[in-house]
Amino acid sequence: MSAAIRVGLPSSLALLARSPAEVLVICPQPVTQAAVLDALEAEYPMLRGTIRDAVTRRRRPFIRFFACLRDLSHDAPDDALPMAVVAGEEPFMVIGAIAGG
Amino acid sequence: MTQVRLLIGTRKGAFILSADGARRNWSVSGPHFPGWEVYHLKGSPVDPGRLYASQSSGWFGQIIQRSDDGGITWNAVGNDFVYEGGAGTHQWYDGTAHPWEFKRIWHLEPSLTEADTVFAGAEDAALFRSADGGQSWAEMAGLRRHGSGPAWQPGAGGMCLHSIILDPVDPNRMFVAISAAGAFRTDDGGVTWRAINRGLRSDHIPDPEAETGHCVHHIAMHKTRPGTLFMQKHWDVMRSDDAGDSWREISGNLPSDFGFVIDVHAHEPDTLYVVPIKSDAEHYPPDGRLRVYRSRGGDDWQPLTAGLPQQDCYVNVLRDAMAVDTLDPCGVYFGTTGGQVYASADAGDHWEAITRDLPAVLSVEVQTLT
Numbered sequence: 001m002s003a004a005i006r007v008g009l010p011s012s013l014a015l016l017a018r019s020p021a022e023v024l025v026i027c028p029q030p031v032t033q034a035a036v037l038d039a040l041e042a043e044y045p046m047l048r049g050t051i052r053d054a055v056t057r058r059r060r061p062f063i064r065f066f067a068c069l070r071d072l073s074h075d076a077p078d079d080a081l082p083m084a085v086v087a088g089e090e091p092f093m094v095i096g097a098i099a100g101g
Numbered sequence: 102m103t104q105v106r107l108l109i110g111t112r113k114g115a116f117i118l119s120a121d122g123a124r125r126n127w128s129v130s131g132p133h134f135p136g137w138e139v140y141h142l143k144g145s146p147v148d149p150g151r152l153y154a155s156q157s158s159g160w161f162g163q164i165i166q167r168s169d170d171g172g173i174t175w176n177a178v179g180n181d182f183v184y185e186g187g188a189g190t191h192q193w194y195d196g197t198a199h200p201w202e203f204k205r206i207w208h209l210e211p212s213l214t215e216a217d218t219v220f221a222g223a224e225d226a227a228l229f230r231s232a233d234g235g236q237s238w239a240e241m242a243g244l245r246r247h248g249s250g251p252a253w254q255p256g257a258g259g260m261c262l263h264s265i266i267l268d269p270v271d272p273n274r275m276f277v278a279i280s281a282a283g284a285f286r287t288d289d290g291g292v293t294w295r296a297i298n299r300g301l302r303s304d305h306i307p308d309p310e311a312e313t314g315h316c317v318h319h320i321a322m323h324k325t326r327p328g329t330l331f332m333q334k335h336w337d338v339m340r341s342d343d344a345g346d347s348w349r350e351i352s353g354n355l356p357s358d359f360g361f362v363i364d365v366h367a368h369e370p371d372t373l374y375v376v377p378i379k380s381d382a383e384h385y386p387p388d389g390r391l392r393v394y395r396s397r398g399g400d401d402w403q404p405l406t407a408g409l410p411q412q413d414c415y416v417n418v419l420r421d422a423m424a425v426d427t428l429d430p431c432g433v434y435f436g437t438t439g440g441q442v443y444a445s446a447d448a449g450d451h452w453e454a455i456t457r458d459l460p461a462v463l464s465v466e467v468q469t470l471t
Contacts, residue, residue, distance in 0.1 A: 016134075046164070048181075049162050049163065055183060
């Protein structure tokens, strides 16, 4: 059983992936942050290391995750994502933290 | 037909400037990798169509890009830069032990003999090598295992390995420089390294014989004279005629011996170029006058001003932002933090800005294509 997850990318990563700002990835159940990012990196290997550290797999410091008006950045990678994300009603948003010029 | 291709890395992308051998009319391609910092791009001397680029971001980390068609198209290759074994610690600004952490690649140096082999200088300081066109990287860990590694400290810009020079005669010899550890040489293909900093004097180091701790900004060599090295240190311009075993100061009559870039004329191995910067606190030219200085061997320096702004100029020229082509007369190029790229088609006698409004320039390389 898998789910089609909408993932929103910041413009720098969309340029790198040569993708639209929102992509669709097929993710196995249960749908977690880690599972979505695994599926994203499998589809777009050039994104490996840009969202999570390639070695530790931890979220890079200036990356944030949002969905359904909630900041999910500090949730555990294996926590289930909101049902609206799993159902494809809402995107899982990868955001570059607001900083710098 | 002869062509010249400039590879420009900036704070917000890469640009490629092209001209014919006359070097008067330049076309600009870019930005490539828009919005990303591009610390360095360089072409393979074996296959000029093969370019490597270091694309990085404080948000998204390190990407290595490769082009096989001279920069028309690019593909992201490997970006796993993993320190070999236990990463260990170096000295932090406050003197405490700090774990080695990968931040970015400052410099890419393609092999002189194999298009798929390329070396990468990292922050925190380490040397990596790829033998498959950048797809995978392995640390040449002998450098960090040089006994002084735990005592290395970052300069203000980070603890970066920014200079890599491959000896064109001896394939086992290589030179690197690290801020603020100093210069190092291997004579066995990177297995073991020795510090080559004898003769350097740095005010912030109390021990005048200190083996490491010197803030080397850049080193340069002429390919026909690999035993002679030139160095722009934090302060002082230096020369070695014994492959770095000893150094002597050649700052001579420079208005300031602080600076970042240093390079050597393509056909005159004793002719070198620097751009003096006022001081370590004031990173712009003395008196607001942008001047390249040229010397035959050092000590006696001639200011080159024709075509360069001689008032109200307060830009910097960073360590990898100067290059020379191999045409005759030799072309000299440099980029500024103000986004100008200056070119001289007559070895520095006359200059013109060939583009003026790029993002801050981090690096300049040139390819002479025949």
